[in-house]
Amino acid sequence: MMSNEPKHWLNEAIARHARLTPAVAGLLKNVLNRHSIEYLSIDGRTKNFSSAEEKIRRKKYTNLKSQLTDLTGVRVITFLEAQVNAISQLIRTTFEVDEKNSLDRASDLGEDKIGYRSTHFVCTLGTTRQSLPEYDALSDLKFEIQIRTVLQHAWAELAHDRSFKLGGGLPTKIQRKLNLYSGMLEIVDGAFDEIAKEVDEYKQAIAIKTPTQLSDTETNSLSLQRYARELEEQYGIHLDIPDIPEDILAEFKAFGLSKIGDLRQIASDEAVAPGEGSRGGIDGCLQGRPRNGSAAHPLDDGPRQSKGITGPDRGIDTENIVGLDHAAKGQRRPLLMAGCRS
Incomplete structure (x- = not known):
């Protein structure tokens, strides 16, 4: 059980994050639209008290302000891997990124492994927005942004849904098949990216004919x-x-x-x-x-x-x-x- 002081801090933090979540989602939509980057969806959520308390207990957090970075979480689902890269660059110029706590799961897996791939950023709104009234008392709050392609999102949802039981620790034969299909999905993701590039190149070629x-x-x-x-x-x-x-x-x-x-x-x-x-x-x-x-x-x-x-x-x-x-x-x-x- 949490003591009264951490509970008080968490209740206040959740109230502030309830304001932060739509602000971050709105900023992302505006930035992506302004740069003509297509996306399937941008959704945000604020953790409720019981979910946050469970994570604090499970992770044994002692410094809630620095360790609990996902009270606000925003997910961007794109169509292509190239869009993931473009959005990642924009996030770095739009927000202040905590590089130490951000990660690219594709890089973590390396070239010889397959599995769940997604890009996560831990950010703050940054000091440049401190003076804006709409971001009053929000600029120091940390939040997470997750970027996935449609196929990466589908795979992650299946793998993390307990009813499908597609997580780790499966029997060897089933796990091998799961890894094989994960690799196939990764190939298709890359193939769509290649096709999109070829279409763009074709347009450029006929434009100058x-x-x-x-x-x-x-x-x-x-x-x-x-x-x-x-x-x-x-x-x-x-x-x-x-x-x-x-x-x-x-x-x-x-x-x-x-x-x-x-x-x-x-x-x-x-x-x-x-x-x-x-x-x-x-x-x-x-x-x-x-x-x-x-x-x-x-x-x-x-x-x-x-x-x-x-x-x-x-x-x-x-x-x-x-x-x-x-x-x-x-x-x-x-x-x-x-x-x-x-």
């Missing part, structure tokens, strides 16, 4: 967005294309539009800029929205009959999909690169 070089580029969601930027400059229009639906990409390829150059050949002024105030043309079709007050988009559900073009019959009105010019010596030449007529 000339129109001729871009013509030889595969038609995909990234190259189409790059081509859309080119059309914006060429026609002085704005194309609101945050993402390219997979069904549109599938239709392009089904009709032989496998490269950006194939789209250039069927593009026309009418297709790209159908008229002032119109929402037809490329941006409408790529996003799959109704055009010019029409009741439905050509790719909506419902029975349709393919007409006027040779190609795979997907039950789609292909005249609305690519547009046809009947004036060119009887030939039906596709007009609309995006698949909608204004």
Whole structure:
């Protein structure tokens, strides 16, 4: 049992930490948003009295102020390992970090071991915030920040959930299998990081391609967005294309539009800029929205009959999909690169 003096200190400390926890979580959200770092969640919690008392007794703490550093705990869950590193750097510039009590479990494990990985920082708000009224009496309090990827978080939750009993001390055969799966999870975590880097590198590569070089580029969601930027400059229009639906990409390829150059050949002024105030043309079709007050988009559900073009019959009105010019010596030449007529 704790004596009255430590109990009094702990009650006062918990009350102050109840103010600190949302302040730290809010600061982290603002900093990450300002630096455009994506994250899944940022959550904070303040230990209650019974939980703190149990830890003090179990750890045999004698100096509560210096040893009890997790009355406030904030957890940041990211998508990629690269984001963990970026957030770690920002934490060091945003707060005062107690390096002695902070740790990186991945580094502690070393290169030859696998297991639970997470990055923990013990921090204070720092002296620079002492004069701010919203941080009055909070700047000297220590708190912990934990950073994990989504996969690291899932593994940690399973390993520490007593109902699953995935902690240490398992039978040798089961423990070996557990270690194997932990290693596989680590590989996947790293693979996602590599893929994200390759996507960024691909974007950078096509961003500097000339129109001729871009013509030889595969038609995909990234190259189409790059081509859309080119059309914006060429026609002085704005194309609101945050993402390219997979069904549109599938239709392009089904009709032989496998490269950006194939789209250039069927593009026309009418297709790209159908008229002032119109929402037809490329941006409408790529996003799959109704055009010019029409009741439905050509790719909506419902029975349709393919007409006027040779190609795979997907039950789609292909005249609305690519547009046809009947004036060119009887030939039906596709007009609309995006698949909608204004």
